[in-house]
Amino acid sequence: MEAGGWHLLSDDALLAQCEVRAHRASGPGGQHRNKAETAVRLVHLPSGVTVEGKDERSRTQNLRIALGRLRQKLARRAYRPPPRRPTKPSRGAKERRLEAKKREGRKKALRRGYAD
Numbered sequence: 001m002e003a004g005g006w007h008l009l010s011d012d013a014l015l016a017q018c019e020v021r022a023h024r025a026s027g028p029g030g031q032h033r034n035k036a037e038t039a040v041r042l043v044h045l046p047s048g049v050t051v052e053g054k055d056e057r058s059r060t061q062n063l064r065i066a067l068g069r070l071r072q073k074l075a076r077r078a079y080r081p082p083p084r085r086p087t088k089p090s091r092g093a094k095e096r097r098l099e100a101k102k103r104e105g106r107k108k109a110l111r112r113g114y115a116d
Helices: 011-016 031-035 059-078 091-111
Strands: 018-023 039-044 049-053
Touching: 011 018, 011 059, 018 059, 039 059, 049 059
Parallel strands: none
Antiparallel strands: 018 039, 039 049
């Protein structure tokens, strides 16, 4: 599959490309968090990207969260900025710039006092 074709995949097809592991999430939450293995870690095998979902108490909801994060990460990795094309100022712009410089120079020249 082409790079970046992952966004067209259904959740099932994207999960087929991943290794899914359930584990116990650490952190605040007390007994509900420490007893049940509801946290989900996805490893996208083609790219090696790893994401986790451990926000909710339900493994199904955490899986959905992890899939969303995986899609976001893959989107960031697939982004290629458009090529930059060099531009040059127009002739009129150059003339205006030079005219402004000359005006400034004349203004400063008037400030200089001539010692006799």
